[in-house]
Amino acid sequence: MGIGKNHAKKISFALFFFMILFFFGGCLRKVGEPLDINNLQGKTIGCMLAYSSDYILTNDYDGIEVRRFDTYTDMMMALTFHQLDAVAMEMDESYVFCRLQPEFAIYGLFKEDEPFCYYMNPDTPELNETFNAFIREFRETEEYQDIRRRVEASAFEPYVSKAIDNPGTEGKTLTVSVFDGWEPVSYLDFETDEWEGSDIELITHFANAIGAKVEFEPIGSYTQAVVELSRGKVDIMVCPDSIRYKEDLEKANNVTMSEWVWKKDIVIMVNSADYEDYFAAKGEN
Amino acid sequence: MISIRQLKKSFGNNVVLENVNVEINKGDVIGVIGPSGCGKSTLIRCINLLEAPDSGEIRIDGVNIAEKNAPIDSIRQKMGMVYQNFNLFSHKTVLENVIMAPIHLLRIPKKQAIEEAFSVLKMVGMSHRADFMPDQLSGGQKQRAAIARCLAMKPEIILFDEPTSALDPTMIDEVLAVIRKLVKTGITSVIVTHEMGFARNIANRIFFMEERGIYEEGTPDEIFDHPKREKTKIFIQKLKIFEYKLQIRQLDIYELAGKLSEYGQKYDIAKRQMNGLNLILEEILVFLSQNADHKDMTSVIVSYQEANQQIQLEIRYGSPSMNVLEHPDFDEISRQLIHGLATDISCLPGEMGYTLKLTL
Amino acid sequence: MNEFFEAVKDSIYINLIYEDRYLFLIEGFGLTVFMTVATFLLGTLIGAVFCRARVSRRSWIRKTVEMIGTLFVRLPTLVLLLIFVYLIFSNIEAETVLLAIVAFAMKTGAYIADILYAAYKAVNPGEIEAGRTLGMSRLKVFRFVILPQIINYALPTYRNQLIITLQETSLVGFFAINDLTRASQVITSRTMDPYIAIIITCVVYLLIGAVSNYLFKLFDRKKHLKEGRDYRIESTL
Numbered sequence: 001m002g003i004g005k006n007h008a009k010k011i012s013f014a015l016f017f018f019m020i021l022f023f024f025g026g027c028l029r030k031v032g033e034p035l036d037i038n039n040l041q042g043k044t045i046g047c048m049l050a051y052s053s054d055y056i057l058t059n060d061y062d063g064i065e066v067r068r069f070d071t072y073t074d075m076m077m078a079l080t081f082h083q084l085d086a087v088a089m090e091m092d093e094s095y096v097f098c099r100l101q102p103e104f105a106i107y108g109l110f111k112e113d114e115p116f117c118y119y120m121n122p123d124t125p126e127l128n129e130t131f132n133a134f135i136r137e138f139r140e141t142e143e144y145q146d147i148r149r150r151v152e153a154s155a156f157e158p159y160v161s162k163a164i165d166n167p168g169t170e171g172k173t174l175t176v177s178v179f180d181g182w183e184p185v186s187y188l189d190f191e192t193d194e195w196e197g198s199d200i201e202l203i204t205h206f207a208n209a210i211g212a213k214v215e216f217e218p219i220g221s222y223t224q225a226v227v228e229l230s231r232g233k234v235d236i237m238v239c240p241d242s243i244r245y246k247e248d249l250e251k252a253n254n255v256t257m258s259e260w261v262w263k264k265d266i267v268i269m270v271n272s273a274d275y276e277d278y279f280a281a282k283g284e285n
Numbered sequence: 286m287i288s289i290r291q292l293k294k295s296f297g298n299n300v301v302l303e304n305v306n307v308e309i310n311k312g313d314v315i316g317v318i319g320p321s322g323c324g325k326s327t328l329i330r331c332i333n334l335l336e337a338p339d340s341g342e343i344r345i346d347g348v349n350i351a352e353k354n355a356p357i358d359s360i361r362q363k364m365g366m367v368y369q370n371f372n373l374f375s376h377k378t379v380l381e382n383v384i385m386a387p388i389h390l391l392r393i394p395k396k397q398a399i400e401e402a403f404s405v406l407k408m409v410g411m412s413h414r415a416d417f418m419p420d421q422l423s424g425g426q427k428q429r430a431a432i433a434r435c436l437a438m439k440p441e442i443i444l445f446d447e448p449t450s451a452l453d454p455t456m457i458d459e460v461l462a463v464i465r466k467l468v469k470t471g472i473t474s475v476i477v478t479h480e481m482g483f484a485r486n487i488a489n490r491i492f493f494m495e496e497r498g499i500y501e502e503g504t505p506d507e508i509f510d511h512p513k514r515e516k517t518k519i520f521i522q523k524l525k526i527f528e529y530k531l532q533i534r535q536l537d538i539y540e541l542a543g544k545l546s547e548y549g550q551k552y553d554i555a556k557r558q559m560n561g562l563n564l565i566l567e568e569i570l571v572f573l574s575q576n577a578d579h580k581d582m583t584s585v586i587v588s589y590q591e592a593n594q595q596i597q598l599e600i601r602y603g604s605p606s607m608n609v610l611e612h613p614d615f616d617e618i619s620r621q622l623i624h625g626l627a628t629d630i631s632c633l634p635g636e637m638g639y640t641l642k643l644t645l
Numbered sequence: 646m647n648e649f650f651e652a653v654k655d656s657i658y659i660n661l662i663y664e665d666r667y668l669f670l671i672e673g674f675g676l677t678v679f680m681t682v683a684t685f686l687l688g689t690l691i692g693a694v695f696c697r698a699r700v701s702r703r704s705w706i707r708k709t710v711e712m713i714g715t716l717f718v719r720l721p722t723l724v725l726l727l728i729f730v731y732l733i734f735s736n737i738e739a740e741t742v743l744l745a746i747v748a749f750a751m752k753t754g755a756y757i758a759d760i761l762y763a764a765y766k767a768v769n770p771g772e773i774e775a776g777r778t779l780g781m782s783r784l785k786v787f788r789f790v791i792l793p794q795i796i797n798y799a800l801p802t803y804r805n806q807l808i809i810t811l812q813e814t815s816l817v818g819f820f821a822i823n824d825l826t827r828a829s830q831v832i833t834s835r836t837m838d839p840y841i842a843i844i845i846t847c848v849v850y851l852l853i854g855a856v857s858n859y860l861f862k863l864f865d866r867k868k869h870l871k872e873g874r875d876y877r878i879e880s881t882l
Contacts (some may be wrong), residue, residue, distance in 0.1 A: 050834035067821035083741050251659045252837040298741035362780030386779040
């Protein structure tokens, strides 16, 4: 049995077969078809499973093929490899994302001013009403606008945080659960070991308004955090999410939501490389 | 009708057929006999190109089927083949087996095909089993159904490849009867078989296959009674004479009886005679096995003369060194029995010691 | 007791009716059935071709097909899917669902080729000879002698293969394609209530299996009826 000859034949056929496949695959390149923000019918848009953008994509836009991913990596890989036309994300998240990964860019926004709220425990109605009253006022202030401006700026440079004094005059404590590593919303500065972020600042303002000392509890898992909130281990969960979560949360977990804290836009992101001309033209404007 | 010239066929390095030349005429009934080996089956498998010959030509009605582009399918429709293992289509009933080829090849309309099928099935005696599946039939019934399937195509020649070799002795007769009936209708047949009596009665020519070809050919009388060539003679001889060698101490009387019964079947020896033979053998051989030396070999030779329906029995043994029937320890009643059954009893010194001969 | 029913009613409302979430399940169901059927049909085609190649007289055809078949059988389905989506067709704007169907079909095809080959080997070669000696061409022998028997022998395993294919389609959820399993995950992720969605998904998968089995049974019976127990013409004995 001529082993050498037979083997060589087998291997060469295999290589031949796969070469054809790869060649075929590598030969053709997709060109970025211009997306029309106002008419995304038939397009495939990705989002993270059960995030706010998921709710919005699913309910507001008929005719879009929604792909819901479990991890960011899967989603961005799908976008890179043209399994998706675009990805939907909340605006402040996408600012940081595109800043850190310039191969992705924001194409445009398709949902403006979506209300985002904090999580609250229905068993503490007084606290909830106090917060709601606070936020209604705070939204009109200059301070609020300043935070927003700095969030917008995080698209170009790391978020510029402001340290806020928190004297805790009334001797109360406000326990708040927050996510780490969520620029610009809430994160631990690794040098100073202090909590920073837009929502850190906002909740500190609230704590000052009621004269409490704010205590931050880092969140390990989202579900755990919701459970802890419903059990009263924390007072507020500072995880800004779309108000559309409210009914689900109330039915399943016995937690509720505050009044809207931010109005965020939902943007769609694409591969910058596919839309060079578009972005070049935009840049000139 | 069929003309074979210089046919050569080998399997790998083994040459099975070499320089075979023969003519088969319309109406011939040819019995193909010979020792076990691939020659007989190979020859008839070459005739309908189930085996492709290495070289030579096979002309069927003038058309050489061994050529590359011969219209083999239409030629095969004129030839039928009956196999040793029946090869009925196992997923179809008997009736469906029979009508399949006529409907799809001869384009006979279904109703007519069924009518014709029933008449053929009636001829082989299977019309009452038309709706049975092959696995519900006995071997003999399967073979008869297979023959019917052949006949439905109205072939000009039928090839039989050891049609009864896979059958129980009890079923052989029913199939042979059908083949006999068939042959009487005048259809050309080539039958490879081990049933010598049958071949002798039914064939008009016998091919004896040996030495990679048709060793000798002739009428049944010529081949069976007056074989001309050496190997034919030996073969015919072996057919006629039954020989059994054994180490007497390891006597297996039942094996001997079984082999003898096969021999007896071939010549249709009367049951009574066979029983007598078995009895005598048992008496003598059992005695010998008790009184012989360890390493002794004994030979039993039986030959049957059809003319006067007599069995000649010869027993050659080594010890005891005397006429066994006159041995003091030989049972008196047995001796009387033997004397009653047989005649011409003699016991003389011979090759292996002593030779006992008697006639039944 | 009342509380229990209330809870169930609530659960059904939030899982299915609120925001028309039952539509997820229906779309997922449609996609799963579509993928399974498409994969299975394509896979049968591929399997038949591979099997035909395996009995070829030319050894290079045989060996190539055997090798490709072994490759597809040994690679896990998910890995195969990844290769197709991210390696081979990465630069083509190809619908992920179609790519998935092709990948699944190749795997299913490799299995079906084995099934068909085993069924082919089970046919008595003597019957094939008998068909040829009756004068049937190779094609006719295949049509009337070999194929019916292959179908008979292969059907039970082939039927099971359909169920296996059905289960494999749930892997597309990895690529965020909204099949039935993914749909139940989507609902669960919103409501944090696994019961209703998952139970419905289970039931639907079992139903699909039951329906396919029933269809196969029908096909079987139709074949048997067709193979004529229906002419009992009076024999002229």
